[in-house]
Amino acid sequence: MAKSPVSQSLSKRSLASHAWLGLVVSGFMYLICLSGTIAVLHLEFERWEQPYVEETTAFSIEQVEKAYTQFTEQYDNDTHHYYFVFPGSGIPRLVMEDDNNAHFVDAEGNLGAKESVTWTRMLGDLHMFLHLPMSFGMIVVSAFGALLCALIVSGLLAHPRIVKDAFRFRAGGDGLKSNIDLHNRLSVWGTPFHLMIAITGAYFGLAGILVTIISQAFYDGDDQAVYDKVFAPEPVLEQAVVRPEIGKAMTDLFTRIDPENLIFFTIHEPDSPQQFIEFYVRTPAHFTYSENYRYNTSGEFLETAGYLGDDGGKQILWSVYRLHFGDFLGMPGKVLFVVLGMMLTIISATGMNIWLKKRKTQDALNRLWPGLVWGTPNALVVSAMGYFAFGLSPTVCFWVALLGITVAALKATTQERVTRYLKYVFTLVTCAFLIVYFVEFGPAALNFAALQINVPLLLVAIWTGYSARKQQD
Structure with missing residues (x-):
């Protein structure tokens, strides 16, 4: 029996709603993963904010x-x-x-x-509660941690050959196969780390809810009594x-x-x-x-x-903090966590890429997603530039820049053009920021506290520009 026009219309609207919901969920997951990866170096960023000290x-x-x-x-x-x-x-x-x-x-x-750790605090707040009201935001972010646990386990169970194909990678074509292989390979290699990050991330926000439940059930609503059982009174x-x-x-x-x-x-x-x-x-x-x-x-x-x-x-x-932020083994431990965190960030991005490429339609979602993926690092650099050059709020600068970039992405004709253009923009914006930083701090910009952040940032900008040029060729 053929579907009625009303039924077909409802089905289309439901599918569209599902698509937009997937974009929102994936977008938040990407923001959490990327900001968390960068925030591993939060102590280094604190020194970078005031290199003259x-x-x-x-x-x-x-x-x-x-x-x-x-x-x-x-x-x-x-x-x-x-x-x-x-x-x-x-x-x-x-x-x-x-x-x-x-x-x-x-x-x-x-x-x-x-x-003054204003920019570093903005970065940490983005990771911990997405700049939402703190208590509510931490619950939201922790819920994403629980969701990540489910995604990791279900992903492993859904691909019986995932371990056997651990070193398989297919390049070329429209990018679908390479995205699938990159997504699956990084998922396998980083599974223990990703699970640990997801579990400890879920703990930070959901622990308060558990304390409230336990205190109501066993301690007449006395939250402090629960904390005294877990931590030293x-x-x-x-x-x-x-x-x-x-x-x-x-x-x-x-x-x-x-x-x-x-x-x-x-x-x-x-x-x-x-x-x-x-x-x-x-x-x-x-x-x-x-x-x-x-x-x-x-x-x-x-x-x-x-x-x-x-x-x-x-x-x-009492170990959750160190496990989540890689606060052990000194700088080698932090570098390892940055690498593993970037793997998780790439997994978040490629998961949505795969879904978009498998769709038979091309619409605003295909341009908004790369706008978010490559707009976020651009917005982070813009927020730092606005803060150091003009004393503007990094939080406001970040969200205004990200909104502007994603809206501008809609004017591009293809997903690939959005990616290429924003890579070029990142290279240019980063170079402009480094000039601003040097003008602001003068000789102090050559101190180790500054160079340990600015040199890797410059290298990433150079690689991004090269990647955009190669994509164009």
């Missing part, structure tokens, strides 16, 4: 105490925490801060320039409200640890009877982010948090 791996107790004194005299105590960040954090700089302000500290312990103290003895606490701490492993310390609830000092110390032999050493206001040792104890579950949860 003095760098060192040395510090003294007197230096720390002087910086704390100057900071507390300069700012009122409208804060719940004070922090001092050491070179063991991965950045060879000293930083004194509270919940609202942060200053670099020089060799004499004096406060220097204010810390804060000590209960009643002390005189006096200046914390940071020097005394650090002197004792250095008899227990290697000072090079000190990440930062926190003074919790300053100027209150509950005030205590907590030192976060790297654990090179473990994936655990840190072991924490706690001292009271008088600088007397209280306890360790126990993240290296016999509780395997606690160790696993």
